[in-house]
Amino acid sequence: MAATHIPTPTPLPLTFGLEFEHLLAFHSSLLLPLLSPTNTTILRSLPPTIRSALRQSGSQYLLTRSLYHGWALTSPTAYPHPFSASFHNECLAAHGCRGYADEVLRLETEVFRKRGGREVVVHDGWGKMREFGRWFVTGDTSLECASPAQLAETIGVERARSGEWDSGPVELVSRVLPLDAEESFEEVEEMLRILHGESDEAVGFTYKPFINQFCGLHVHIGLPPPTTTTDDDDDGDDETTTPTFTLPHLQHLAYITLAYEPALSLLHPPTRRPGGGINKIADLDLASNRDLFYPDFNYSRVDWNAVKEEEEEEMILEEEGDDSGYASGYKSDRSVYLKLPSPSKSVSKAKSAAVKEGEGQEEEAATHEEEEEEPTAEEDEMMLQSRFRSLIFTPKQTIKGLCALMSSKGQRGRVVNWTYIAKEDRGAARTVEFRQHEGCLDSREVGAWVRFCGELVRWAARGAEAEERMRRGSGGDEEGKGKERERLLEELYGRGVLGWEELVERMGLDGEGEEWVERRVEMWKEGGK
Numbered sequence: 001m002a003a004t005h006i007p008t009p010t011p012l013p014l015t016f017g018l019e020f021e022h023l024l025a026f027h028s029s030l031l032l033p034l035l036s037p038t039n040t041t042i043l044r045s046l047p048p049t050i051r052s053a054l055r056q057s058g059s060q061y062l063l064t065r066s067l068y069h070g071w072a073l074t075s076p077t078a079y080p081h082p083f084s085a086s087f088h089n090e091c092l093a094a095h096g097c098r099g100y101a102d103e104v105l106r107l108e109t110e111v112f113r114k115r116g117g118r119e120v121v122v123h124d125g126w127g128k129m130r131e132f133g134r135w136f137v138t139g140d141t142s143l144e145c146a147s148p149a150q151l152a153e154t155i156g157v158e159r160a161r162s163g164e165w166d167s168g169p170v171e172l173v174s175r176v177l178p179l180d181a182e183e184s185f186e187e188v189e190e191m192l193r194i195l196h197g198e199s200d201e202a203v204g205f206t207y208k209p210f211i212n213q214f215c216g217l218h219v220h221i222g223l224p225p226p227t228t229t230t231d232d233d234d235d236g237d238d239e240t241t242t243p244t245f246t247l248p249h250l251q252h253l254a255y256i257t258l259a260y261e262p263a264l265s266l267l268h269p270p271t272r273r274p275g276g277g278i279n280k281i282a283d284l285d286l287a288s289n290r291d292l293f294y295p296d297f298n299y300s301r302v303d304w305n306a307v308k309e310e311e312e313e314e315m316i317l318e319e320e321g322d323d324s325g326y327a328s329g330y331k332s333d334r335s336v337y338l339k340l341p342s343p344s345k346s347v348s349k350a351k352s353a354a355v356k357e358g359e360g361q362e363e364e365a366a367t368h369e370e371e372e373e374e375p376t377a378e379e380d381e382m383m384l385q386s387r388f389r390s391l392i393f394t395p396k397q398t399i400k401g402l403c404a405l406m407s408s409k410g411q412r413g414r415v416v417n418w419t420y421i422a423k424e425d426r427g428a429a430r431t432v433e434f435r436q437h438e439g440c441l442d443s444r445e446v447g448a449w450v451r452f453c454g455e456l457v458r459w460a461a462r463g464a465e466a467e468e469r470m471r472r473g474s475g476g477d478e479e480g481k482g483k484e485r486e487r488l489l490e491e492l493y494g495r496g497v498l499g500w501e502e503l504v505e506r507m508g509l510d511g512e513g514e515e516w517v518e519r520r521v522e523m524w525k526e527g528g529k
Contacts, residue, residue: 011180011458012223012457012458012461013178013180013223013224014178014179014180014221014222014223014454014457014458015176015177015178015179015221015222015223015224015225016176016177016179016184016219016220016221016222016450016453016454017173017174017175017176017177017219017220017222017429017431018172018173018174018188018217018218018219018220018446018450019171019172019173019174019216019217019218019219019220020171020172020173020174020192020217020439020440020441021140021142021143021169021170021171021211021214021215021216021217021218021439022169022170022171022172022209022210022211022215022439022441023143023145023146023167023168023169023170023209023210023211023212023215024104024107024108024111024167024168024169024170024207024208024209024210025146025151025154025155025165025166025167025207025208025209025210026104026107026165026166026167026168026206026207026208027164027165027206027207028042028164028165028166029164029206030107030110030206030207031103031107031166034103034106034107034110035073035075035103036075037075039075040073040074040075041073041074042071042072042073043071043072043073043074043097044071044163044166046072046097048067050072050095050097051067051068051069052067052068053068053091053094053095054068054070054072054091054095054097054098054099068099068144068145069144069145069146069147069148069151070099070100070144070145070166070167070168071100071166072097072098072099073097073098073099073100073103074092074096074097074098075092076088076089076092076098077089077098077101077102079101079102079105079122079124079139080124085101088101099145100145100168101139102122102139103168104167104168104169104170105122105137105138105139105170106122107168107207108120108137108170108172108195109121109122109137111194111195111197111207112135112191112194112195115194115197116194117190117191117194118134118135118175118187118191119134119135120134120135120136120137120172121134121135121136121137122136122137122138123136123137123138123173124138130428130429131173131175132175132176132225132429133175133176134175135172135173135174135175135191136172136173137170137171137172137173138171138173139169139171140169140170140171142214142216142285143169143171143214143215144169144214145166145167145168145169146167146210146212148160150167150212151165151166151167154167154208154210155208170209172191172195174187174188174191176222176224176225176429178224179221179450179451179454185443185447185450188443188446188447189443189447192441192442192443192446193443195209195441196209196441209441210441211438211439211440211441212439213271213438214439215438215439216272216285216286216435216436216437216438216439217437217438217439217440217446217449218433218434218435218437219433219434219437219449219450219453220420220429220431220432220433220434221431221432221433221434221453221454221457222243222429222430222431222432223243223244223245223430224243225243225429243430244399244421244430245421245430245432246464247397247398247399247402248464248467248468249460249461249464250399250402250421250432250460251392251393251397251402251464252460252461252463252464252467253432253456253457253460254289254388254392254402254405254406254418255388255389255392255393255460255489255493256456256459256460256463256493257289257415257416257456258289258290258293258384258388258392259381259385259388259493259494259498260493260498260503261274261288261289261290261415262497262498263498263499263500263502263503264415264436264500264503265415265436266500266520266521266524266525267436267500267517267520267521267524268436268437268438268520268524269438269524270524271438272286272436272437272438273286273436274286274287274288274415285413285435286413286414286415286435286436287408287411287413287414287415288414288415289406289407289414289415289416289418290384291408292391292405292408293384293387293388293391294384377497378496378497381495381496381497381498382495382496385495385496389485389486389489391405392405393482393485399421399422400422402418403418403419403421403422404422406418407419412433413435414435415434415435415436416432416433416434416435416436417432417433417435418432420432420433432457434449434453434456437449448512448513448516451513452513452516452517455507455509455513456507459506459507459508463489463492463493466488466492467485467488470484470485470488492506493506494506500517500521503517504517504518
């Protein structure tokens, strides 16, 4: 079916925010001035029993990691990160030492302070979505210190062998930036240039930012941040206005991201696709948004150990000598949703059960024979798309209900995180978070991904406007309008198996945007390198 192009509405004043998950390698000379109290001892050599207990936090993300590879410290921490402070002090009481809390975060803020640029502060992790006007660093419980092999690969074998180098995880968060302003991308480029800093020099560097297979780049797309109007009566009753997307706009965005999830996943490495995770990180942090749309299946309750036993031989282990226990991914680029029960087969089973209850044996046999027939991929996708439409566009849908449907009742660890859209806190930003991109500190790649996510949101806005025009020009009851909407959605977004080529055409991408998509797909074809 040829793509249906719809008029471009007045551009939305979209904004974006970035979360850069990364690690920072550093020389001990940068850490020592930051230790408090000053008599804190750095323990570089630890027995495996202690390393197995010291993690960045007690987070579920790290339960499958084998060892903590960073240095240990002998003083308490006052860093009030919601997931780490009590855990670190419990480790200190039990083992006489703890892992890093905010030390590496403060070290990175010093990098920015000494090299100029905007001020970067340490954030305690509470109320991140209320911080709009400044850059900050915060802890990230999905990351750990680099393994010895990873550290040596990053800074060189000789530096690693000196015993004076370590690393720690950091999440650098940008301020809210207008999407249509070129100055926004120039600011991102400048901040990343400062972060790379002296690490780009051939010799003499004392720190170096880098990423590993556990890092992600998260992009929040929203409207301008909340504004507060002071009450002239001076009674303290100030009014906070929080711009948010309309329900029809969000419904179309939800449908697009669901229908095109397989195609969008081709833009990313296997380890950033639903079920393509390593040591369950992506399984916990990048679950499919398609969960609640399977008739008899809940994606989040998969026994991942059982699923992965089938492909155990395909795992690519870390290079010899790395005792991290990590695996860098799978050779296969198949997404786990290809392993899911067929929606068509689920319906067929239901028919079979009804036959067994009251129909004749002859008809029962015919139904069983029908059940054995494997539905095609096209049939499966069309069945799912029908369910997407019926659940997303239900007449009684609300923004809160839609977000619960898309995020499995509040789970943020999805390919697209919808939980912030439904926040009832008037001071918090309402954003849709695109979480699938791998960790990245390249400003050009970051800019391309941000613009692509913005185009997805604007594509949905054009679709919502097209639906509104349709509704104004049609009569009839809700059932008739529902059928018209179904036809419109198929015209706008296609039906059946939807590939990345169709995505590019229907989004209206051309030039640099189209070339970027093609390059990403080719890069990660057959699992990538």
